[in-house]
Amino acid sequence: MTAINVEREARLPDDLRVARAESAPHLGPRILFFSGGSALNGISRRLKRYSFNSMHLITPFDSGGSSQVLRRAFDMPAVGDLRSRLMALADESVLGQPDVYALFSHRLPKDAPQDALRAEIGRMVQGKHPLITAIAKPMRQLIRIQLRRFADQVPEDFDYRNASIGNLILAGGYLGNGRALEPVLFLMSKMVDVRGTVRAIVDENLHLGVDLADGRRIIGQRRISGKEVAPVDARITHCFLSDGKAELDPAQVPLPKRNRKLIEQADVICYPPGSLYSSVVANLLPAGVGRAVAARRVPKVYLPSLGTDPEALGHDLADQVAAILAPLLRDAGPDTPPTALMTHVICDESWPEAACRSVTAHHGIPCHRLPAGASSSARYDEDGVARLLVSLD
Template sequence: MAGSWLGPFPSPFLTLNLPQFPFSTRSHSMSTLRSQNPNPSCSSIPNPTPAAQPSLLVFSGGTAFNGVVEDLKTFTTRVAHVLPVSDDGGSTAEIVRVLGGPAVGDIRSRCLRLADKSTSEAVAVRQLLGHRLPLDARQAKSEWYDIVEGEHNLWTGVSKPYRETIRTFLVYFQNQILRRSDESFCFSNGSIGNFFFAGARVFFRSLDAAIFLFSRVSDIPSESLVLPVISTNDRLTLGCELSDGTIIRGQNEISHPTKGYMALVNKGNSSAPALSSRIKRVFYMSSEGQNLLHEVFPAPNPAVMDQLRNVDCIVYAMGSLFTSVCPSLVLIGIGEIISSRSCPKVLLLNGTHDRETSGFSASCFVTAITDALNRTYGAPHNCLKNLPSHYINTLLVPKDGEIPVNVQCLADQGIFEVIVVDSVHDPKVGVVFDPKSLIQALDDLIGRHMPTNVKVV
């Protein structure tokens, strides 16, 4: 694997030899893909899926939608999962602090949910990459050394080719940490998958290549895409402006503030103080912006744009509205494509309120998504003036959810299809969609819009 594919590698690893991947028969070798596309990513993998399966694009974060991923695979594997790269909590924050670059936590989380579980080795690999180190810093560091040296019992059931592949990038990650001796890295509550992912990203100097590698190692179906909404190797910070003019910097500070990077992130953090006013908009920030807010305007991932133009259904998933969904919507070009499509555009309404949407009704969710896609509060020359119905034409609502649904208000926004879906009670977050009922609702909805000669299975 010389530098002809992804450019020259860092000098300490010019002679690093990666082992051959034990791909399944449906996968393509990296050398084959390299000859087909000089800049491979998940989006470059050939799609052998029967045309009978509908294709979806889902805007989501890495937590709330994970609960339906397994059931969604039984409906269709032709799903493009679009995820933000601005998470700054947990071990992701520690990696970004020391190594820089985009956040990989949400992407790693979705990749693991999509990973194969059909063999004992696949389960072992999934358990290894899904493992978190102890909260105690000393214990975490000790366990990390056992893992990176190949002595931990998590390696049981992982064959030599997989072991060598995974360890290569864990060792490389460790090397990068040690080279930054002025920064003391904390392994507390660290995700092994995040460390593997970060090692691959830095090694290849490409987020797309790291996703490709992770997808192959965890044997994700080749027609399932995990796409960062921004294809970048730079660090991005999410900011938000409240209606009273307050500016908050950092995704965690907006949605679920914690006491330092070692603290556990509670996605349903009801103890966090309420925001002083409603969120007006979210935007991207850096230390090198041209204005007082250091606001920047990154370009969306071209692979996301390509998928938006062709999928059979666009889904805005449940979860953190302003920090999981809207960061993918405010990018220039996203609103233009979605408004031009005539396919189902579905909002999955949350079942409970959170810090970001306290006091919101269903129509408030619609307004927030419309404002994000129209870039209503951004630079005037970048704003659109599309109606809500250009972006959302169907609302799926969990039965007995907390969010008020005023059908007339939604009709005034041009949304006339409101479907109530069975729900279950999650002890951690409250009312959530029953996964099987949600998938059935999507099946019925998409089936009504698919060509008559195509059968949805």
């Protein structure tokens, strides 16, 4: 699709395209998202109405919450955001699926004794827990196998408080499949009939790092996002992947071939709402992402977050675009035109017109202000965004 067609269609959803997608979502467009966290989950749920073919490349670098406990115990990538997106895309209407959904979404209590929590997991492994007995065979056996793999290798001092059962199942599958995420993600997708494809951008056990304008370097996503510790108090100037100690050259973290193929198949590429660096830019850091995006001649849209993003301190809209373009240009080459990596910025009318004009002036990328916000200015109208993205195909 040419840029002029994208510009025309970006103004309002094409009702005919949307109606066609809604009547046959199994034939819906292949919209690829570079994302992480929960900001896109609402839009993902609405998108199931129009397409079963969306593709989600998710950051596995979270170092906070229950993901941090699993990472420390098993030296593995973070799986919380992957599980969250799988649940957002699951078909909750199919007979028997709600029971699996309930299990995968269940969290252990935050304040129960460790012995009691350990015993609860033991009942699940034995098939005696009500959340397990509610699930029909053979799915029940498949789930118990993954939980047993987890239980067989879990350290004695593992902290079960607030643990997500879905995360424990993913961890068990990871450990039982040669420390690879893809097989267990595929299995879980089939268990809950996921309406799309969910993959980690890479399977590596890595961390996110940033340099700040005041010269400090921070490594660890939980120290960047402002959710568990105080947000960064200086502008982020550089984002990188780390082994936990030092910055890694992007060539050390190549994009897997299977994920490159997803980009090559995309009808629309979207940089969606979410924390600027830890949810969006993090997925663009592996070697090969920029080249794959530049080679695909389809609409490539940035939907900036609404409200306050602690990671975007000191960034106006043009700066946010620059942060996304930076790793893509490093990979694709500095002579790559920005419009080969991002064809449009589409934002809510709460962004001032001057911000949109600045994007075009600095990067040559058209920017559109649409009435896409919900009643709260901190989030988008989820169905409106889903319809808009479908209409870009």
